[in-house]
Amino acid sequence: MAILRITKHGEPVLKKPSASVVYEALRPELPRLLKDMWATMYAAKGVGLAAPQIGLNLRLSVVDVRPEGKAQRLVLINPEIVSREGVMAEEEGCLSVPGVFARVKRCARVRLRALDARGEPFEMEAAGLLAKAFQHEVDHLDGKLFIDRLPFTEKLRVLSLIKDLRRDWT
Ligand SMILES: [Zn+2]
Secondary structure (H helix, E strand, O other), X not given: OOOOOOOOOOOHHHOOOOEOOOHHHHOOOHHHHHHHHHHHHHHOOOOEEEHHHHOOOEOEEEEOOOHHHOOOXXXXXXXXXXXXXXXXXXXXXXXXXXXXXXXXXXXXXXEEXXXXXXXXXXXXXXXXXXXXXXXXXHHHHOOOOHHHHOOHHHHHHHHHHHHHHHHHOO
């Protein structure tokens, strides 16, 4: 198990749309990769981590929003949002843009389809924090960060903040 470096805003791997996972091809690597992703996410106190955030352009994310304070580990391989409803605008942050928080417009409820860690397809309905996490993770796999969803003037504010913060990023 290793705690990996998390890529930061400005690195090309975060901008590039990720390739679909061929489950059988990834399977030998998957247990170790997932262990490292969980360790990295928990060490950084995040609720989700996408493969591009550890430098891999693969459609793979892990999510644990800890409902009621208990772990609920979800592995999302090739996730897709298959339906969406309503609107919410809540504060969001990202381990790849440390120190930056902003209100982002998202769908209030979504239905996600993905493969789990064993390669089995599943679908899951989500609202609130989990719905936000699912949309945030799928965005990562499409090469998008939450700040890309901000209105223009808000994005300018955030980009100038990033200029200052970047010096302390590792
Ligand atoms: Zn993120």
